[in-house]
Amino acid sequence: MRGVFLDALTMKLEELDTTALKSCLEQWEFFQTTAPEQVAERIAGADVVITNKVVLERALIESADNLKLICVCATGTNNIDLEAAAERNIPVRNVQGYAGASVPQHALALILALATRLHQYDRDVKEGRWSASPVFCMLDYPVMELAGKNLGIIGYGDLGRRTAELGRALGMHVLVAESFSGEKKPGRIPMNQLLAEADVISLHCPLSPQTDKLVNREFLAAMKPGALLVNTARGGLVDEPALADALRSGHLGGAGLDVLSVEPPPADHPLLDADIPNLIITPHSAWISRESRQRLLNGVVANIKDVMATH
Known part of the structure; x- marks a missing residue:
């Protein structure tokens, strides 16, 4: 199983415990940022794609043959074509409650x-x-x-x-x-x-x-x-x-x-x-405490494990 994180810079992963994330799939690629023209190439062959704000529109979802799960590293899912994902039976999982404090x-x-x-x-x-x-x-x-x-x-x-x-x-x-x-x-x-x-x-x-x-x-x-x-x-x-x-x-x-x-x-x-x-x-920084980001990452890991358990 191969996973891709398209905009890891939004999480500053070096400050977090990523052990559980890295161990839940056999292979990972972490990209700090991903421009729109880079998305198709980077998600090609991936089983799991994590995005925070990178947009996954219909054409991209349809082109990713191996895609089994889209994880949104946020609460909102407005950057994902949910209809296209549903047509291919690809779950789209977000994380809620991580920024409650x-x-x-x-x-x-x-x-x-x-x-x-x-x-x-x-x-x-x-x-x-x-x-x-x-x-x-x-x-x-x-x-x-x-x-x-x-x-x-x-x-x-x-x-x-x-x-x-x-x-x-x-x-x-x-x-x-x-x-x-x-x-x-x-x-x-x-x-x-x-x-x-x-x-x-x-x-x-x-x-x-x-x-x-x-x-x-x-x-x-x-x-x-x-x-x-x-x-x-x-x-x-x-x-x-x-x-x-x-x-x-x-x-x-x-x-x-x-x-x-x-x-x-x-x-x-x-x-x-x-x-x-x-x-x-302030620059959209209300959610960025280390504790909040760790809870968010833990939620992503829980989503991956939950969906992968059925594959």
């Missing part, structure tokens, strides 16, 4: 940094403004005390629930938006009520036709003036030019993003302008 931690870090203006005060100190201050402290940016404030959660799966728990630990009141399925669930409130009352909104919903650009101009205008927005879910949830305008206008108090609609972003991305106030962008 890491992502909520990152969401909380963004909330805390925005509320305390940590990044702006740190920058000013390093640029010499504190040294030049006539008094012992700096009070240039307003700080939001989170205790007693409302934390709005949109998307109340595992990550949303865990982020809510962290908010409650800070003394915040948690508001949960109604489910996008339309199912009435106890304790949920309508979206318009959440937008009007939340001091901080954290996004944890999947990207779907229903949630694409959920955070549009109307959504932002309905938010409580001065509120903070955090997105550790999917970049496509946010209308990015609209967010830039809401921050520049001062209607929004700040935003923290770990995801953008295009990753890596082009240099002229609308949210990379230096004049946007109180905006923190």
Whole structure:
């Protein structure tokens, strides 16, 4: 049995215990990155293909004669032609739950940094403004005390629930938006009520036709003036030019993003302008703790062993 990992650089495998992975098949090839024009050659003859973000479209799946399993080294499977795989009876396995500690931690870090203006005060100190201050402290940016404030959660799966728990630990009141399925669930409130009352909104919903650009101009205008927005879910949830305008206008108090609609972003991305106030962008790094990546890799190994046991 031969396995191929198409974009191992996304996992930084040298930091992880790969013993179980390497021993579950007789032969492995690890490619740090794989360009679209390299995929067909690299998966030819492979029994198992692991991909994080490399796209496996219909023609590629149909050309891989030996393929018995596609492992997605992530939760999302949108980069795989699932219909083509199903037609050839090739299982597509993802991994869920691996970032249950890491992502909520990152969401909380963004909330805390925005509320305390940590990044702006740190920058000013390093640029010499504190040294030049006539008094012992700096009070240039307003700080939001989170205790007693409302934390709005949109998307109340595992990550949303865990982020809510962290908010409650800070003394915040948690508001949960109604489910996008339309199912009435106890304790949920309508979206318009959440937008009007939340001091901080954290996004944890999947990207779907229903949630694409959920955070549009109307959504932002309905938010409580001065509120903070955090997105550790999917970049496509946010209308990015609209967010830039809401921050520049001062209607929004700040935003923290770990995801953008295009990753890596082009240099002229609308949210990379230096004049946007109180905006923190991290490079899709909420999930990358070593512990999280090890759980993800362990999940991939479990998927391989499960499927290979039937062959």
